[in-house]
Amino acid sequence: MQIETIQDQKTTVQESIDITGSEAVLKALIAENVDIIFGYPGGAIMPIYDALYDYNDKLEHILVRHEQGGIHAGQGYARSSGKVGVVFATSGPGATNLVTGLADAMIDSTPLVCITGQVFAHLLGTDAFQETDVINITTPVTKWNHQITDANEIPSVLAKAFYIAKSGRPGPVLIDISKNAQIQKFNYSGYTYCNHIRSYRPKPNIRKEYIEAAAEMINKAERPFVIFGQGVILGEAEAEFKAFIEKGGLPAAWTILGLSALETDHPLNVGMLGMHGNYGPNVLTNECDVLIAVGMRFDDRVTGRLDRYAKQAKVIHLDIDPSEIDKNIKADIPVWGDCKETLPMITELIDLKQHDNWTNKFKDCNEKEIEAVIHDEMHPTSEHMTMGEVIDQLNEITKGNAIIVTDVGQHQMVACRYAKFNQSKSNITSGGLGTMGFALPAAIGAKYGAPERTVVAIIGDGGIQMTIQELGTIMQNNVNVKILILNNRFLGMVRQWQQLFNDKRYSFVNIESPDYVAVAKGYRIEGNSISKREDLKQSLTKMLEHDGAYLLEVFVGKENNVFPMVPQGCGVSEIRLK
Amino acid sequence: MKQEFTITIYTENQVGLLNRIAIIFSRRKINIESLNTSPSEVEGIHRFTIVIDETEEVVRKVVRQIEKQVDVLKAYFNTNDEIIWQELALYKVPTDTIAEKAKVERLLRAYGARAVVIRKDYTIFETTGQREETDTLLNVLGPFGLIEFVRSARVAIIKDSKGFYEKLKEFEQSKPATRIDSINRSRIEEETIDL
Numbered sequence: 178m179q180i181e182t183i184q185d186q187k188t189t190v191q192e193s194i195d196i197t198g199s200e201a202v203l204k205a206l207i208a209e210n211v212d213i214i215f216g217y218p219g220g221a222i223m224p225i226y227d228a229l230y231d232y233n234d235k236l237e238h239i240l241v242r243h244e245q246g247g248i249h250a251g252q253g254y255a256r257s258s259g260k261v262g263v264v265f266a267t268s269g270p271g272a273t274n275l276v277t278g279l280a281d282a283m284i285d286s287t288p289l290v291c292i293t294g295q296v297f298a299h300l301l302g303t304d305a306f307q308e309t310d311v312i313n314i315t316t317p318v319t320k321w322n323h324q325i326t327d328a329n330e331i332p333s334v335l336a337k338a339f340y341i342a343k344s345g346r347p348g349p350v351l352i353d354i355s356k357n358a359q360i361q362k363f364n365y366s367g368y369t370y371c372n373h374i375r376s377y378r379p380k381p382n383i384r385k386e387y388i389e390a391a392a393e394m395i396n397k398a399e400r401p402f403v404i405f406g407q408g409v410i411l412g413e414a415e416a417e418f419k420a421f422i423e424k425g426g427l428p429a430a431w432t433i434l435g436l437s438a439l440e441t442d443h444p445l446n447v448g449m450l451g452m453h454g455n456y457g458p459n460v461l462t463n464e465c466d467v468l469i470a471v472g473m474r475f476d477d478r479v480t481g482r483l484d485r486y487a488k489q490a491k492v493i494h495l496d497i498d499p500s501e502i503d504k505n506i507k508a509d510i511p512v513w514g515d516c517k518e519t520l521p522m523i524t525e526l527i528d529l530k531q532h533d534n535w536t537n538k539f540k541d542c543n544e545k546e547i548e549a550v551i552h553d554e555m556h557p558t559s560e561h562m563t564m565g566e567v568i569d570q571l572n573e574i575t576k577g578n579a580i581i582v583t584d585v586g587q588h589q590m591v592a593c594r595y596a597k598f599n600q601s602k603s604n605i606t607s608g609g610l611g612t613m614g615f616a617l618p619a620a621i622g623a624k625y626g627a628p629e630r631t632v633v634a635i636i637g638d639g640g641i642q643m644t645i646q647e648l649g650t651i652m653q654n655n656v657n658v659k660i661l662i663l664n665n666r667f668l669g670m671v672r673q674w675q676q677l678f679n680d681k682r683y684s685f686v687n688i689e690s691p692d693y694v695a696v697a698k699g700y701r702i703e704g705n706s707i708s709k710r711e712d713l714k715q716s717l718t719k720m721l722e723h724d725g726a727y728l729l730e731v732f733v734g735k736e737n738n739v740f741p742m743v744p745q746g747c748g749v750s751e752i753r754l755k
Numbered sequence: 756m757k758q759e760f761t762i763t764i765y766t767e768n769q770v771g772l773l774n775r776i777a778i779i780f781s782r783r784k785i786n787i788e789s790l791n792t793s794p795s796e797v798e799g800i801h802r803f804t805i806v807i808d809e810t811e812e813v814v815r816k817v818v819r820q821i822e823k824q825v826d827v828l829k830a831y832f833n834t835n836d837e838i839i840w841q842e843l844a845l846y847k848v849p850t851d852t853i854a855e856k857a858k859v860e861r862l863l864r865a866y867g868a869r870a871v872v873i874r875k876d877y878t879i880f881e882t883t884g885q886r887e888e889t890d891t892l893l894n895v896l897g898p899f900g901l902i903e904f905v906r907s908a909r910v911a912i913i914k915d916s917k918g919f920y921e922k923l924k925e926f927e928q929s930k931p932a933t934r935i936d937s938i939n940r941s942r943i944e945e946e947t948i949d950l
Binding site: 312 | 766771774778815816823826827828923927
């Protein structure tokens with residue numbers, strides 16, 4: 178397709194032909210370089226699916242088993258590829274099934290364009306079959322949403338949708354298209370890309386005086402500490418970030434969404450922040466003199482009790498979203514802007530330095546944590562396996578090159594703590610919303626987003642049962658994902674809390690599992706189940722070497738806990754090692 | 756300390772935007788005391804005037820959330836002494852009471868009320884002013900058989916505002932300026948929301 182520039186807006190070559198709204202939707206997707214759609218058809222989106230029948234060679238469509246699976250797959254795709262995920266669903270229940278995924282994508286800043294069918298415009302508000310007020314239902318969980326009832330609007334609204342989804346702080350956009358607009362023929366004269374909306378500023382202005390102030394503060398710091406989040410990945414600023422911490426000799430710790438932006442083995446990577454993060458990053462947050470937050474939002478799982486968080490430190494906060502500055506933690510120096518631009522500006526002004534005494538403190542803390550927690554997790558004396566040793570064994574085989582997709586709960590925390598990563602966009606998890614059932618469909622999307630890479634979905638026995646139907650999607654499309662179920666026969670994280678804080682009153686956390694290998698077999702997916710340590714290495718190797726999808730269930734100790742832990746309502750210094 | 760803040764929002768005229776703005780308050784369990792939407796001095800640009808009773812810290816955060824919305828151009832927040840504001844009230848009073856009781860007529864005159872409709876059975880008066888003024892008249896008319904009362908939302912103009920024409924020109928440029936040299940810390944040009 179030819180692209181020509183008209184003024185400063187690119188547009189596809191003028192076509193001026195009569196086409197249906199549905200075709201205009203597909204032409205927009207092609208113009209936006211979409212190569213895959215995750216979706217599920219239904220009455221109100223049938224005209225778009227009918228048009229798709231003729232576009233099969235240009236747009237791949239993956240039929241999922243549930244719309245929630247579709248949107249999580251879209252998220253997984255977006256996170257592994259850095260592109261916008263596209264999801265189709267029908268009206269009514271199809272649209273409402275997207276809500277969990279939208280909320281997840283909203284809080285984790287994942288770029289998505291969801292297209293939902295809607296009943297005929299003349300039926301809006303009449304309680305028609307499969308009519309639901311999807312715009313108002315999804316308003317709090319979308320960056321932007323819009324209803325189209327006239328096909329003429331389709332090209333410009335979709336151009337806006339893609340621009341909004343991927344620019345600035347990314348997020349999900351939902352476009353609801355009534356059936357009449359899908360059918361309607363209109364005069365189509367090409368697709369004009371959107372690169373400006375007057376009411377929308379994706380990037381705030383960079384203030385040079387704050388860049389200078391930040392650099393000065395970093396230069397004066399004796400115990401500087403960098404904490405980084407997904408902003409580094411979303412801004413594709415991994416190299417800029419590394420240059421920044423290397424020049425300043427700045428120890429850096431990550432939030433779970435920032436994980437993989439900096440390789441695990443980097444000498445300045447001091448580990449994970451937050452509730453189940455590493456000991457050093459948590460306690461030393463309350464000892465640093467300058468705290469430099471990059472593309473992260475001081476989530477309560479990271480900060481613990483706010484009035485006991487980094488009170489002694491000056492805070493420099495780099496964020497593209499002005500509403501994040503001062504939201505939870507007051508910034509002494511707010512550095513608004515895209516960190517891909519602001520980081521090099523600061524790097525240029527800071528002194529080449531090492532802070533050996535200070536970085537050694539992280540090492541000392543790490544020694545303490547190895548002794549108290551990590552050693553036993555890796556070399557348990559019990560006959561039952563730990564989740565940590567499974568991840569450790571996986572690291573040995575993948576060498577940190579795999580994409581790890583996790584669900585939510587104990588296995589997620591353990592995987593984030595122990596999995597090794599050599600490259601960015603490799604850790605995909607539901608962070609902000611904590612959506613159980615995320616991993617299996619997200620792994621499908623992640624594989625399509627990075628087909629050349631190994632994708633391992635690590636899932637608990639609770640989460641897998643929430644979206645297990647997506648095994649059908651894997652079966653039908655031969656998606657080469659590795660499914661590693663860590664089965665402790667409990668809803669482990671809730672059980673851990675009940676043990677620690679509710680006097681072991683295990684209220685509804687016993688969860689029974691089906692025979693997962695038999696279930697997988699039913700879906701024509703090979704699998705295996707192990708409970709003995711001596712089978713671990715060989716089983717993991719077999720899973721990874723298998724040509725195609727593979728399910729491996731590993732039984733782990735029933736009542737293992739994830740430590741360290743900052744109990745809810747406590748400050749980060751009150752982190753417990755046992 | 757909680758106090759009355761007036762939030763002024765310049766927006767595109769979009770279906771659904773009222774809900775998008777309203778839920779920013781309801782999600783945080785903040786009651787909207789008054790809400791008005793109207794055209795602004797610039798054609799095609801809508802203006803919301805919202806009054807809430809909150810601390811400055813909360814208002815500042817809420818305004819940032821509002822300004823984050825794609826269809827919102829700009830949002831300001833101000834205390835009452837930074838704005839000129841008015842509300843309009845209508846009072847329906849039985850006509851015979853006014854005719855019979857000279858005191859009522861005197862009261863209405865004293866409060867600058869203007870008769871909008873005079874019928875045999877009732878008369879509708881209108882006053883424009885600040886909350887206390889319309890409230891006082893409401894209280895004094897009460898005992899004289901007030902039939903109906905209604906008050907409009909607040910409309911307000913920011914004393915220091917230079918209008919929206921210039922701002923809009925900036926917004927219409929496809930590239931934002933890369934740098935602003937001076938740090939303007941006054942509230943209506945609140946720096947984080949100055950784009």
